[in-house]
Amino acid sequence: MNDDDHDGGTAGDRLDPARLRELFLFESLTEEQLAEISALGRVQHRPSGSTVYVEGDPAECFFVLLAGSVALTRRVRGADVEVTRSDHRGAYAGATQAYAGDRMEQVYPNTMRALTDVSLFALPAQAFATAIRQWFPMAMHLLDGLFVAMRTNQTVIGERERLLALGSLTAGLTHELNNPAAAAVRATAVLRERISGMRQKLGMVADGRLDGAQLRRLVGLQEAAVQRAAKAPKRSALEASDAEDELTDWLDDHAVPEGWEIAPTLVAGGFDADGLAEVAAAVDAADLMPAVRWLAYTVETELLLGEIEDAVGRISGLVGAAKQYSQLDRAPHQTVDVHELLDATLAIFTGKIPAQVRVERDYDRSLPPVAAYAAELNQVWTNLIDNALGAMASTGFDTSPGVLTVRTGRLDDHLSVEIVDTGPGIPAEVRPRIFEPFFTTKPIGEGTGLGLDISYRIVVKKHGGDIRVESGPGRTTFRVLLPLTAG
Template sequence: MLCIEDLLTLELFKTLPRNRLDWICDRSQILNLSTDEILVSEGDPARGFFIMLSGRMGLTRRSDGMEMPIGQHEAPSFFGEIPILTGDPNPVTVRALTDCHLYQLSSEDFLTLLHECRNFEQVIFKTVAKRSRGLESFIRNREKMAALGTLAAGLAHELNNPAAALVRALRDITPALLELQRMNLVYGQHQVDAEHTAQWIKARDEGYETITHKRIDPMKLSDREDELLDWLEDYGVEDAWKLAGPLAEGGTAIATLEELTARWQDDQTKMGTMGLRWLALSFEVMSMISSGLRGAERIAELVQSMKSYSHLDQGARQLVDIHEGLEDTLRLFSYKIKNGVEIRRSYSPDIPKIWAYGSELNQVWTNLIDNAIDAMNEKGILEIVTTPYSDRIEVQITDSGSGIPQEIKSRIFEPFFTTKAVGKGSGLGLEVVRRIVEIRHQGSITVDSQPGKTQFTICLPIG
């Protein structure tokens, strides 16, 4: 049985009269836990108020499918008050790190004690505030890390293709250039007249222009490649299929090839064949360079988007272009958007830049866009509208998902409230959005939802 001397080892009980201490001792039930035994699990309803006299308890919370340690209780201590007071499920899992000896007071008895003993009530609420701040701070940091992880995964996904194209171009271009140099030396030894050389150079330059700027339609390209392949085989070119693709990409006409090779039709040195190979290889090198350049530009664009998104090299508060922030966020989410989400933009050209915390506003766009994509199961319409007013700007983010049930609509901005499964959401994403918009920027955020249309409206002051 719990004794008064044990209770008085905790500051919480020292203000209670003797009769109340006796009452607690009479109504408490003894619990003994072995190492690694779970007392309560995250998501369970309130089980009671616990007084631990020996041992150590670990607190964990599921995040991205993993149990994350967030704190400990070491004897003598008490815990369990938060789910009793809020009526919400347990926010954490409590597990014995050592053998533990503790007592349990029912939720009803704890509330009776709380309501009848003012000093006890004050200490409890101070403890609740402190513990809630600690839990909120931890989860908010986890939210930021999770958002960063999501963006990092998307960035890695988007960087993969252009990086591979750049590596492939750099790897293949060296042997091609060496072969071109060899061909130039051989060609020079045959002392071809300048006029004929100029014809080959003209054909090459026109092909370069087509490859870098004109880009032939894929269907036409395929047809032209088949025609060139037939002609090259008739001409007697070995492995003609290797030349047909580059020559087709360069837009080379059969009439041009006939004109270039006419003088070598019966030449045993096969200068005509070498000339065709030289032309095709020149186009192939240009295609490699163009592909590598596009890959490098895409990488630079993504890096710039990430830099702009995080507002690196800038002060905490600066003039922010709302459209740039929205576009940077969309680019970093492109891996989730490209397969089934249609983006509809209606950006007002009159939106001014505003003084704001740029990286924090991008957290707002990240949370709202990510939630919208999830709500649509990555298939649907995401609409973004910006509107200026005399004293504020308005951003509306609308998705075509299933909507927010009316019975929980008023709770979505509450800390720790989430409709997602345990470990899938912390319930702080929208709370972070509200805090950044309303507290950091003195703005407002509202939501209107029905099946097929959920619209978040963010108002930010211009001044």
């Protein structure tokens, strides 16, 4: 570290080997080792309020506190959070992981600030790493094992987290696909029966008792029935019940048996008493029953076709959402519309969103596309939405339904995505730790503690953005910030 780095700190003399031995870190070293450390390091003095080093800067020095008091802070969601403070002589910080070499990025993991005038023994990171490797080979083996195990565990559990999320979403998606598929199968089976019935009723109507003019009028009524079914108004349950009673009475008055059975179909197709009067005027009284039933089959056929079309459309939409969510057929890094990614993720979540939760979309459609790793951003939305749903479900919806709000907007030169829930909030004492690997407030077996850690690394490390949280009782907001210009 340069002598004039950070608020004008100055380098002093070497620290006498005898004084070095007074520090617990060096008390077991040989005279030769103490002399070597003394020759490599320098004493630095920093005034109160000065910054010794900054989180994320290249880790150049290993610092040992000689006198005074310091605080270590971490940058979390755009705010500095104090993680520890010490006035203990011999406390150390800085390039503590220099021994790992190029196996990990050598940057300061936190920021050190002087709370009082302080004196520090500064040892160059490379010298510290060399001393650890040469003088403590057994400790190095242990550190290597711990380092590799930690990285391996984090990788394995991270993959497990992704698989668990994918399995949960897949189960929900399968359920959502099964509903319209089953509806289409059912409608197809009923449609086959109705078409068969139409053929029989047509034979009864046209067995020679109708002349050409009557048959043409009946076919015209059939076409009108198709148009009426397509434009049938949506009725409330009470309105539909009243309309069915009216048609049942009309059918009974005109000697059409079992009118109560076909009245619901005719009402759903937009028929009323005036419409049936037109049918009665088009055929003889003896042919009214088969003619009405023929038209009822026509209406039901149209309704079933509409049901099949709707079911197939839902299946197609879900498959499209799954394709958009997975991004399997696209380049990893691309220019994307964030709203398409959010909609795809919400569509995948359809089967997991409780009936008591209302989803609100508040999109700023004027936002431009951004360069991003789309599939990984979808994982971020998945983690945040899943946490929001879990938070709201934890209340049991005792007092009111839950609301999940997905909002986009612009914040300075960043695109902002907010995931807002109406859950109980995150306790203040927990909030500084939520992005730590393996930290979770869920019961054992229900969470790995890597969801937010993975999200943080995707947003901050991979996209150069930021992720922040604001929380209080009844409202928690996770805000993801993505640069509008590619970095």
